[in-house]
Amino acid sequence: MTAPRRYAWARQLLALAIVLAVWEAAGHAGMLNPLYAPRPTQIGAALVDLFASGSVWPHMEATFTAALVGLALGIAIGIVLGVIAALVPLVAELIEPVMTLLNAIPRVILAPLFVIWLGIGLASKIALAVILVAVLIFFTVFSGIRQVDRRLVERIVTLGGGRAALVRHVYLPSVAAWVMGSLKVAIGFAFTGACVGEFVGASRGLGYLLSFAQSTYNSALMLAIVLLIMIVVLAIFALGGRLERHLLRWS
Amino acid sequence: MRVRDVTISYGGEPVLEGASLAVGEGRFVSLVGPSGSGKSSLLRAVIGLQAPLAGAIEMELARDEVGILFQDDALLPWRTARDNVALGLTFRGMERAKALDEAEAWLGRLGLAGFGDRFPRRLSGGQRKRVALAQVLALKPRLILMDEPFASLDAIVRARIIQDVVGLVERERISVLLVTHDLEEALCLSDIVYLLSQGPRARITQRYEVPIPRPRELIGARVHPAFAPLYEKLWRDLSLEVEGAARAPAPNDAEAA
Numbered sequence: 247m248t249a250p251r252r253y254a255w256a257r258q259l260l261a262l263a264i265v266l267a268v269w270e271a272a273g274h275a276g277m278l279n280p281l282y283a284p285r286p287t288q289i290g291a292a293l294v295d296l297f298a299s300g301s302v303w304p305h306m307e308a309t310f311t312a313a314l315v316g317l318a319l320g321i322a323i324g325i326v327l328g329v330i331a332a333l334v335p336l337v338a339e340l341i342e343p344v345m346t347l348l349n350a351i352p353r354v355i356l357a358p359l360f361v362i363w364l365g366i367g368l369a370s371k372i373a374l375a376v377i378l379v380a381v382l383i384f385f386t387v388f389s390g391i392r393q394v395d396r397r398l399v400e401r402i403v404t405l406g407g408g409r410a411a412l413v414r415h416v417y418l419p420s421v422a423a424w425v426m427g428s429l430k431v432a433i434g435f436a437f438t439g440a441c442v443g444e445f446v447g448a449s450r451g452l453g454y455l456l457s458f459a460q461s462t463y464n465s466a467l468m469l470a471i472v473l474l475i476m477i478v479v480l481a482i483f484a485l486g487g488r489l490e491r492h493l494l495r496w497s
Numbered sequence: 498m499r500v501r502d503v504t505i506s507y508g509g510e511p512v513l514e515g516a517s518l519a520v521g522e523g524r525f526v527s528l529v530g531p532s533g534s535g536k537s538s539l540l541r542a543v544i545g546l547q548a549p550l551a552g553a554i555e556m557e558l559a560r561d562e563v564g565i566l567f568q569d570d571a572l573l574p575w576r577t578a579r580d581n582v583a584l585g586l587t588f589r590g591m592e593r594a595k596a597l598d599e600a601e602a603w604l605g606r607l608g609l610a611g612f613g614d615r616f617p618r619r620l621s622g623g624q625r626k627r628v629a630l631a632q633v634l635a636l637k638p639r640l641i642l643m644d645e646p647f648a649s650l651d652a653i654v655r656a657r658i659i660q661d662v663v664g665l666v667e668r669e670r671i672s673v674l675l676v677t678h679d680l681e682e683a684l685c686l687s688d689i690v691y692l693l694s695q696g697p698r699a700r701i702t703q704r705y706e707v708p709i710p711r712p713r714e715l716i717g718a719r720v721h722p723a724f725a726p727l728y729e730k731l732w733r734d735l736s737l738e739v740e741g742a743a744r745a746p747a748p749n750d751a752e753a754a
Contacts, residue, residue, distance in 0.1 A: 397571035404544055404565045405585035405632065415584065419575040496575045496616040 284466040292470035302474070308451035309440050310478075312368055316375020317436035323376065324383025325421060331384070332391035342388070348381045354442045361447040371448065375439030379432045383425060390424040391417060423497070426490045433482050437475065498543070498563075498640055498672070503552030505538045511550060512538055514698045518691050520640065523670035527683035528701075529731070530693025531739050536676040540565065540642045543674070561589065564638035566646040570625040572617040572632075578604060578624075579613035582631045589636070603631040607661065623654035630658070634665065641666070643675040647682070659686065660715050667712050680731050684709075685718040690731065694738045703734055 266286045272278050273285035280288070296302035327345075331338040357374050364370040398416050407415065425432075444453025452471055459467035498520045505513045513535030520526045528536050541547035543554055544565045556563070572581045582600035587593055601613050607627040617625055626646065633641060647655045663686060666673055677683050683690050684707055692703035709721045718724060 395571065397567065397569055398573060400546055401567070401571045401573075402584070404546070405636070406561055406588040407584070408588075411588060415573060415576070419573070423575075496618065 280465075281463065282465055284469065288466045289469045289473065292464075292466040293473060296467075296470060296474070302455075304450055305452050305455050306474075306478075308368065308371075308448070309437070309444065309453065309475075312371035312440035312443065312451065313375055313433075313436040315368075316372045316439055317379055317432060319372065320376040320379025320436065321383050321425060321432060324380040325387050325425065327380070328384045328387025329391065329417070329421070331388050338388070341384075345381055345384050345388075348377065349385065353378050353381065354438065357442050357446040360443065366447045366449060371440045371443035371451065371453075374443040375436045378435040378439040382428055382432055382435060386424045386428045387421055390420060394420050422493055426494055429486045429490060430483055433479065433486055437479055441475065498558065498674070499555040500539065500543065501553045501555065503539065503542060503549045503554065505535055505542055505547060506550045507538075510697045511535075512696045512699060513693075514700055515552070516693075516699075516701050517552075518674075518701060518704075520672050520674050522639075523672055524689065525666065525673045525675070525687045527675045527677060527687040527690045528693060529677055529680055529683045529690060529735065530699060531695050531735070532678065534693040534696040534699035536678075536693060537568075537644050540644050540674065540676055544642055558639050561636065562639040563642065564633035564636055564640070565642040566629060566633050566644065568645045568648055570617075570622075570629040572625060572628055574617050576616075577613060578609065578615050578617065578620065578628045581617070581628055582635055585632060585636045599635060600631070603635045604628070607631050607634075621654075623650055623658060626650060626654075626658055627661075630662065638671060640672040640674070643673060643677075645677050648677075648679075656715060663713055663715070680728060680735065681719070684724060684728055684731070685713070685715055692731065692734055692738070695741070702738065703731075705731060 269278075269283075270285050270287060273280065273283070273288075278285070284292075327341055331341045354374065356377060357370075360370040360373045364373055394416060399412060402412050402415055440451065441453035441456070444451035445457045446453075448454040452475055456468060456471050459465075459471065500516060500518050503513065503516045504511050512533070516535075516539060518526065518528070528539065530536055538547055542549045543556075544563060545560070572578075573584070576584070579597055579600045582603055583593070583596040586596035586599055591599070601610075604610060604613050604627075607630060609624060609627050609631070612620065612624060612628075617628070620628065626649075629646075647659055650658065659682070665671070673686075675683065675686060687707050690705045690707060691701050692705070693699045694702045705727060707727065708723050709718050
C-alpha cells in the first residue's frame with residue numbers, strides 16, 4: 247500500500263528528526279569525534295552564535311551582493327549574447343566555440359585568475375558568478391531561440407506582424423520562459439561563484455568565513471555556514487518560484 | 498484569386514507541379530488529394546510563406562484581405578484568448594482598447610463569450626479552434642485559406658464549428674480555399690472541388706462543380722441527390738490516383754528513396 251502523497255513532508259521531517267537524534271545520541275555516547283563531526287546542537291549553537299554576535303552580517307552582505315549582482319549581470323549578459331548569436335550567424339560562429347569551451351570546463355577554476363586580475367574585493371566574486379551564470383543562460387537562450395515554435399512565427403507573420411511584433415510577442419516571451427526554467431540552476435551557480443571566489447581569496451563573505459573555519463579546524467562553524475547557505479538559497483528559490491509562477495501563469 | 502502553373506519544390510524533386518486553379522469572389526473552393534500531394538504547400542505559396550519555383554499567383558485582393566487558418570491552432574500560449582484575437586487588429590494600427598473590444602465581440606459571435614480571459618491552455622481543442630477562427634475573421638478577410646483546420650477535432654465539435662463557418666462565409670460572402678483529405682467535408686462545403694494526384698510531382702487532375710444550393714446545412718447537403726454520385730466519382734478518381742502511384746512508381750522514386 248502506498249502512503250498518501252500529501253503526508254510526504256511529514257515523513258521527510260520525521261526522517262530528518264530521526265537522523266539528527268541518532269547523530270546527537272552518537273555524539274553524546276562518544277562515538278563521533280567532535281573535532282570532525284560535531285553534534286547537531288553544537289552546529290546550531292555555532293549558527294546562533296554567528297547571529298548573536300552580529301559578526302555574520304557583513305559576511306552575508308558580501309556574499310549576497312556578489313551572488314545577486316552576479317546573477318543579474320550573468321542573466322543579462324547571457325540573454326543579450328544568446329539573442330545576438332541566435333539572430334546573427336556571424337556572431338554565433340565566434341561566440342559559440344568560446345561558450346562551448348567555457349561550458350566544458352569547471353568554470354570555478356577561473357577563480358584564482360579573477361583574484362589576480364580583479365583583486366580580493368567584490369569584483370572577482372561577481373566576475374566568477376557572472377561567468378558561471380552567463381554561460382548557462384547563453385545556451386538556454388541560444389538553443390531556445392533556434393527552436394522557437396515556427397508555427398507561432400508564421401501565425402504572427404500571416405496576421406500582419408513585422409519583426410518588432412515577432413520579438414515582442416514570440417521571442418521575448420519564449421526567452422522569458424526558458425530563462426525561468428534555468429533560474430534555479432542559475433541561482434545555485436551564482437552562490438557557487440560568490441562562495442568559491444571568497445574561499446579562494448577574500449577578506450569578507452561566507453566563503454571567506456568557511457575558509458577561516460577550515461584553517462582553525464572549526465567543524466561546527468563550517469557546518470553552521472553550510473547550513474546557513476542552504477537556508478539562504480532555499481529562501482531565494484522560493485522567491486524565484488513565485489516569480490516563475492507569476493511570469494509563467496499561462497502554462 | 499488565381500493560381501497559374503505553380504510548381505513548388507523544397508530543393509530536389511517538386512512536390513507539386515504545374516498547378517492551376519481559381520477562386521472566384523464569394524466561392525468556396527476545396528482542394529483534395531492524398532497526403533504528400535503538396536496541398537498545404539500550395540496554400541503556403543498563396544499566403545507568401547513559400548516561394549513557388551515556377552508559376553504565378555494572381556490576386557485581386559490586397560495582402561491584408563487574405564487570412565489563413567492553419568491545421569494546428571498556434572495561439573500564443575502566453576496571451577489570453579482575447580489578446581490573441583486582438584493581435585492582428587493591433588498590427589493594423591487599431592488602438593489596443595478598441596481592438597480588445599472588437600476581439601471580445603468576435604469571441605461572442607463564435608460562442609466564446611466569457612472565455613476572453615482564459616489562456617489557450619485552459620481552452621478545449623474546439624474552443625482554441627474558435628479563437629483561431631476569431632483571430633482570422635476579426636481582420637475582415639475577403640479570402641480565407643484553410644489548411645485542414647478541422648482535422649484534429651472530434652466529430653460533434655467539428656460538425657458544429659463547420660456549420661458556424663459555413664454560415665459566416667455565406668453571410669459575409671467570403672471566398673474560401675480549403676485544403677482537406679476529407680471528401681465528404683469538401684463536397685458538403687464547396688462550390689468547386691479540385692483533385693490533386695499523388696505526389697511527388699502532384700498535379701491537379703480533376704475539377705468538380707458541386708450543384709448543391711446555398712445556404713447550406715451540413716446534413717441537408719449530405720442527403721441532397723447530387724451528393725452521392727459526386728462522392729462516388731470523387732472517391733473512385735482519388736483511389737485511382739493513389740493506386741496508380743503505388744503500382745507504377747515514377748522512375749525517380751528509387752533514387753529519391
